[in-house]
Amino acid sequence: MHSISHTGADRRRHERLAVTRPCKIYHAGSARYLSGYTRDLSASGALLEIDSPRPVNPDDILDVLVAWNDRALLHERDQIPARVTRVLRTDSPRQFVAVAFSQVQHAAIRAAA
Numbered sequence: 408m409h410s411i412s413h414t415g416a417d418r419r420r421h422e423r424l425a426v427t428r429p430c431k432i433y434h435a436g437s438a439r440y441l442s443g444y445t446r447d448l449s450a451s452g453a454l455l456e457i458d459s460p461r462p463v464n465p466d467d468i469l470d471v472l473v474a475w476n477d478r479a480l481l482h483e484r485d486q487i488p489a490r491v492t493r494v495l496r497t498d499s500p501r502q503f504v505a506v507a508f509s510q511v512q513h514a515a516i517r518a519a520a
Contacts, residue, residue, distance in 0.1 A: 423447045428444065431443075434463060434469055437461060441459040443455050443458055450512050451508055455503070456501060456503055456504075457502050457504055462494075462496075463491055463502060465492060468488070469490070471489050487508055489509060
């Protein structure tokens with residue numbers, strides 16, 4: 408079992424859906440791509456499970472690219488700019504990161520449904 412520590416606050420503005428899709432996350436602070444999965448999604452944000460020991464912190468800027476279909480490649484136009492609002496660290500290299508999208512993403516919710 409993994410222990411989880413909480414950082415930040417929970418401020419939901421839109422209904423969340425449980426959605427598990429592969430994603431890539433561009434972390435501007437390290438100029439690196441991280442791999443992960445969405446765990447839930449709303450029009451204003453998401454909870455991401457990131458498979459990386461590289462720390463992500465509240466207020467970090469990310470670009471989230473979600474694989475909504477079976478396309479092998481994700482394109483720059485698929486990027487969703489976001490800001491980290493909360494980090495749930497585990498005792499493994501995995502971390503759970505809550506993000507707020509820079510703009511409301513109604514199309515993302517339609518793709519997830």
